[in-house]
Amino acid sequence: MKVIDLRSDTVTRPSPGMREAIFKAEVGDDVFEDDPTVKRLEEMLVTILGKEAALFVPSGTMANQVAINAHTQPGDEVIVERDCHTYNYEVAAHAVLSGVQLAALQGHHGILTAEQVSEAIRADDVHLPRTSLICLENTHNRAGGVVYPIEEIKRISRLAKVRDLRMHLDGARLFNASMASGIPANEYARHFDSVSICLSKGLGAPVGSMIVGQRDFIKRCRRYRKMYGGGMRQVGILAAAGIYALENNIERLSEDHKNARLFAEQVSRIPGIEIDIDTVQTNIVVMDIAALGMDSFQAVEKLQENGCMVVVFGPTKIRAVTHLDVDEEDVLEAIGVFQKTFSDPKL
Numbered sequence: 170m171k172v173i174d175l176r177s178d179t180v181t182r183p184s185p186g187m188r189e190a191i192f193k194a195e196v197g198d199d200v201f202e203d204d205p206t207v208k209r210l211e212e213m214l215v216t217i218l219g220k221e222a223a224l225f226v227p228s229g230t231m232a233n234q235v236a237i238n239a240h241t242q243p244g245d246e247v248i249v250e251r252d253c254h255t256y257n258y259e260v261a262a263h264a265v266l267s268g269v270q271l272a273a274l275q276g277h278h279g280i281l282t283a284e285q286v287s288e289a290i291r292a293d294d295v296h297l298p299r300t301s302l303i304c305l306e307n308t309h310n311r312a313g314g315v316v317y318p319i320e321e322i323k324r325i326s327r328l329a330k331v332r333d334l335r336m337h338l339d340g341a342r343l344f345n346a347s348m349a350s351g352i353p354a355n356e357y358a359r360h361f362d363s364v365s366i367c368l369s370k371g372l373g374a375p376v377g378s379m380i381v382g383q384r385d386f387i388k389r390c391r392r393y394r395k396m397y398g399g400g401m402r403q404v405g406i407l408a409a410a411g412i413y414a415l416e417n418n419i420e421r422l423s424e425d426h427k428n429a430r431l432f433a434e435q436v437s438r439i440p441g442i443e444i445d446i447d448t449v450q451t452n453i454v455v456m457d458i459a460a461l462g463m464d465s466f467q468a469v470e471k472l473q474e475n476g477c478m479v480v481v482f483g484p485t486k487i488r489a490v491t492h493l494d495v496d497e498e499d500v501l502e503a504i505g506v507f508q509k510t511f512s513d514p515k516l
């Protein structure tokens with residue numbers, strides 16, 4: 170039986186063109202900084218995002234964690250949104266590896282306002298942790314792929330400058346935000362000291378994330394990457410996939426967005442499934458299935474039996490993500506699986 174895999178945009182497999190680029194990659198030892206393909210990828214990101222330097226790392230989690238460490242001192246506090254990836258899905262690495270605590274503020278659809286951030290900045294007092302960093306996420310995964318409004322980013326960034334705080338962007342899906350809003354990725358990046366992006370999500374590379382920022386910051390990141398075991402050797406074979414992804418797979422993200430919209434519009438018509446259509450701005454669809462009278466684990470299991478894989482996203486929430494290995498026909502099939510699974514009165 171064919172199974173449509175909508176668990177994440179991380180599930181894509183390298184295309185023949187990407188595999189050819191991997192096959193042909195020139196390599197060197199990247200810990201000695203002499204892998205020419207890694208250098209080329211890093212230079213590409215520097216140009217695309219308009220920063221001084223870039224670093225190739227194995228994962229989005231490592232990118233965020235290395236950046237947090239390079240921006241902070243142990244005992245600092247980092248302002249984040251409650252539903253962000255760093256707070257929820259990075260195994261509390263910030264606490265273990267950087268010795269910082271997070272001030273996790275509740276946003277609206279993952280978006281914090283400058284006023285909320287301002288209120289959370291600690292006063293200079295002997296009892297209190299020192300606020301040193303603000304991390305935002307664009308697009309916001311748990312909120313359903315929501316694009317961070319650029320005006321709010323500008324307001325928060327102005328506040329950060331006045332209060333002498335650093336700004337990091339978890340831009341795992343920054344190119345999705347850019348394609349959806351029409352705002353160039355470097356226009357988002359401009360307002361942050363550092364940005365992480367993932368090559369292995371919607372862009373379709375098998376492995377890899379990048380951090381960009383100022384030269385001295387990236388130098389510190391390079392040390393933490395090594396410390397975390399992320400110094401890689403002939404990794405040009407993976408960087409080649411990243412270059413291919415940047416050259417070929419950014420523009421097409423809008424197809425994923427169209428497919429997510431189609432999926433959300435049809436699936437939201439199924440009685441018992443709630444989707445906040447306003448949040449479906451990119452390639453992620455979060456569904457609340459409380460009214461179906463089953464928990465999300467049961468729902469995911471039944472969907473898989475019928476031919477569609479999605480993930481549990483909370484006790485009554487499930488998530489579907491469109492990506493470059495599913496086309497409109499697959500999405501129509503997935504909609505059919507949902508209709509069949511949840512319209513059965515004997516559920």
Ligand code: TLP
Binds near residue numbers: 233254255
């Ligand atoms: N997200 C994964 C899961 O971990 C939830 C997914 O399937 O969406 N930032 C954001 C916003 C992310 O969504 C993710 C991965 C990461 C960072 C971490 O990237 P990796 O998986 O490469 O460590």
